[in-house]
Amino acid sequence: MPFGLVEWVVLAVIAERPAHGFAIAALTAHEGELGRIWHVPRPLVYRALGRLEGEQLIVAEGSESGRGPRRTPYRCTPAGRRRLEAWLPTPVQHIRDVRSEFLLKLALHQRRGSDPGALIAGQREVVAPIAAALATERARSDGFDAVLLAWRESSAAAVLGFLDQIGPALPRPHVATRVVRAPADGR
DSSP: OOOOHHHHHHHHHHHHSOBOHHHHHHHTSTTSTTTTTSOOOHHHHHHHHHHHHHTTSEEEOOOBOSSSSOBOOEEEOHHHHHHHHHHTTOOOSSGGGIIIIIHHHHHHHHHHTOOOHHHHHHHHHHHHHHHHHHHHHHHTOOHHHHHHHHHHHHHHHHHHHHHHHHTTTSOOOOOOOOOOOOOTTOO
């Protein structure tokens, strides 16, 4: 069974560094860094942890004690990292998923310090033909179909504008450059 967005978000957070369910739930709460984009209720975080552990994409690392109950931190397995690295640069296929999945992928790139350029370019490649097809279809429609298609076309155009706007605006990860100097003897 394919993963839902909850599993991907939980896997991505654990891939950053080992984490327990309570910490992940705080990140995905309404006021949390990721929850501002897409809220995940705490029970769904724990359900995702169980599913990811069952798929052997994360493993438990003992338990932590402190204030409150004992917590089980999880770490990402190599198989989990491979799955995540395949998912993270993949554009979403539906305009409606830009508001949730695509924005979460951008936030996860930001948290990791990785370059979202390929994701943004790929998303443009997915949306541009959708926008063009909607414009063509709307031109041949009438009645409420034309109204509905106008809404969808406007949504697709807004996504394209958004992609154009954020492409150069997002900070890129710092890449150190190495200066290579010619040997002193000129060779």
